[in-house]
Amino acid sequence: MNVSIIGTTGYGGAELLRILKQHPEFKIKSIHSTKEDVPIWNEYPHLYGILDKSLKGIDADQIADQSDIVFLATPSGISGELAESFSGKNIKVIDLSGDLRIPAENYLEWYKHAPANEALVEKAVYGLPEWHHNEIASAEILSNPGCYPTAALLSLAPVVKENLINPDCIVVDAKSGVSGAGRALSRTTSYAEANENLRVYKVNQHQHTPEIEQQLMKWNSALKPITFTTHLLPITRGIMTTSYVQLTKEYTTSQILELYNSVYEKQPFIRIRPENSFPSVKEVAGSNFCDIGVHADSRTGRLTIVSVIDNLMKGAAGQAVQNANIMSGFDETAGLGFVPLYP
Template sequence: MKEYKVGIVGATGYGGVELIRLLANHPHFHVYAVYSSSQDGTELAEVYPHLSNAVYTLQDINPKNMAEELDLVFTATPSGVSSKLVPQLIEEGIKVVDLSGDFRLKTEALYEKWYKKPAAAEAFLQQSVYGLSEWFADEVESSTFVANPGCYPTATLLGLAPLVSKQMVKSNSIIIDAKSGISGAGRGLSQMAHYAEINENMKIYKVNQHQHIPEIESILEKWDEEIGHVTFSTHLVPMTRGIMSTIYAELSEESSVQELHQLYVDTYQNSPFVRVRKAGEFPSTKEVSASNYCDIGVAFDERTKRITIVSVIDNLVKGAAGQAIQNANIMMGFEQQAGIGLLPVFP
């Protein structure tokens, strides 16, 4: 079977290096080249010594040269970089899975309001397919350009989708309390990610201003136009990996915990990376660490008529690199699990 040549732009970030780790075991994709805008000529092992047996030299980004050599490119860049680079790659005919947030929102005005940066041209925003694999696989399969979902939206949307897709949630009733490990802040230095600031501490941030709010709302509206707005709060906790999204919502119809649990089981029975826990059981972040799984537990309070959904992922895998490979597998016609069917690392 043909081996496809893959390039990774942004290979020195946590998402990029996680792509390298996972693709090292992929049966069809070969990491042919890695790129950095600032470290051209540097051996990747100088940046990440744990890759000392993987010989990769960082190259400067040249879309024309990349088009001649590569079948697929992952762009694991900060927001604001992909908006300029990806259109050049698309115009050169390269298939792209973009891990930044630059193509998840569908209008320039919405992107610029929440990201505070210039948007890509609207034609490219419209061209991208939102790669929540479990729900939009048909669109991904026929696409050449996928916008990989954000880490918080992945956990949250997978948790809410079974209900919202059946219009079972009251408008404007969704509250999302989400917590992330510190790797979600990236490798760059900042006061918020400083050890002395985050160790033995928990911080809420971007209150009512997080750029993932419109991403979550826009996808929920695909399933239910009347869903309204969500309240979404994010926190950093002193662990390296993991996201826990605890979601509260009021139901628009009578139900029971048994019926709701069965709805989730039925919805995800053919989704290899979503594991619904037994009724009354709830997942923890370590139980999905370093894997592409999303584990979900549900509870229903018949007194308040409110459902609680607990959804956990590894922010660097299912929330970034793993889901990107899952999307690439679908796009290229491979099994979703190819190269990413790894069990979680525990403890």
Template sequence: MNVSIIGTTGYGGGELFRLLYHHPVFNIHSVHTTREEIPLNEEFPHLNGITDINLEHIDPEKIAKHSDIVFIAAPSGVSSKLVPAFVDKGIQIVDLSGDLRLESDEYRKWYKHEPVSDDILAKAVYGLTEWNKSNIANATVLSNPGCYPTATLLGLAPVVQEKIIDPNMIIIDAKSGASGAGRSASKKLIFSEINENLRIYKVNEHQHIPEIEQQLRIWNDNVGPISFNTHLLPITRGIMSTIYVKLTETYTTESIIELYREIYKDSPFVKIRPQGNFPEIKEVSGSNFCHIGLHVDERTGRLTIVSVIDNLIKGAAGQAIQNANIMNGLDESKGLEFIPLFP
């Protein structure tokens, strides 16, 4: 199957190219940009001697004619202008931006852009892979989840759906590497600003808040507003989402771990850690895995959930490919079987 990538010059698009380059079924037919048409290896010198493919301008008719899937890794606000050009052209769309994740009013409020039409939103399937496979399998327009929501929702899903926590007390302390901010130049992202530093940002205002709340309320309509804050780590890639919830009854750590293992037993990329063992970002780096550690504090009746992912893979390109696999009747692990990098 031929695929095209739009937005190949960003970190997410670069990871899409890297992963799809080795995919046994998907073949990279073309890569596209809104900027200068140059060889991709000029934008990414590490590809010298590997590929001589050229970046092309975006021609939806041409792309739809030659490819079966288009992955759109453009920024929010840009992607929403591209998606309509591909709808109803017989090509599958996998969008990695936030433009198809929220209802129009919420999107306008949190992203400060004009949303796509309600008709297109109605076609878009939310691609949290482990929890929406049947709908993903029939999708033609796929909205890939955000990186923070992926780590957070995978961590929260079992206890929210089983309704064993207080739905009005969900606190999320999330941290990400600098690649999550994208590849554009920014004073706050230069080495001397982030090295040996830890910065909180978008305090109680992160655009992923409504995405997380929206999905939590689909699982349990009693869920109230969450407390969600994000921090920038002095590392390149990875997310750790540490989540605090109040249990409604007495549970042991062992019983919660068993619940998670049972629920995720058929999810090849979600790994539940043994009791007393908590995941680190380094342990999932370069992979499509999500590792989850759990601990019940019997003194307070609270459950601590630690969920880690690679923000560029499970939080973006890897999950996009996982979803595309399912959309095309392939094993969801196809092309993603590699183990994490360590150290």
């Protein structure tokens, strides 16, 4: 099957190239960007001699003619329009941006710019594969979840769905590596200012907040607004969410783990850690895993849930390919068997 990528010069796009280059079923047909006719290795010298393609301009008709799937690795605000340009063109669209994830009114409030076409947003399937396998399988337009929401939702799902927690007191303290901010230059992601530093940003204002809440409320309509905080870590890849919830009654860690294990038993990319073991972000680097550890504290009646992903993999390109596999009828894990790069 032929695939194309738009927005190839960003980190999400580059990671798609890394995965797709080694994928057994997909073939990279063309790569696109606003920079035309530049060999991709000029932008990414690590691809020198590996991928002999040049960036092309964006012509929706031509892309739709030649490819079965197009990945939009473009920023929010641009993806929505691009997705629309592929409407009715017999090509599946997988959008990695936030444009198709939440309704227009929420979008405007949190993203601070105009939302995408409403019908399109409605049509798009929000694709968290562990929970939406069937919808994904038949999707034409897929909205790939955000990096933070992926880590937060996968780790909160069991206790939220099973109603084990107080619905009005969820705190998600999230930490992300710098690549999550994309390849555009900024002061806070410059080396001298990010290194040996930890910075909190968008306190109570991160645009992934409504995305997380929307899905949580689908699982449990009693859910109230959550507290969601984001920190910039001095690492390149990786997200950790440390979530705090109030248990409705006394549970032991091992009871909670039993639930998590049973919920995720068949999921190839979820690894529930045994009692007293917690994942660290490096233990999933370069892979599509989401690792989860929990601890129920009898002193406070609160449960601490730790979840880690590689933000460019399970948090972006890896999950996009996982979705593409499902949409194409392939094994969900095809081309995603990366063992974490450690150390």
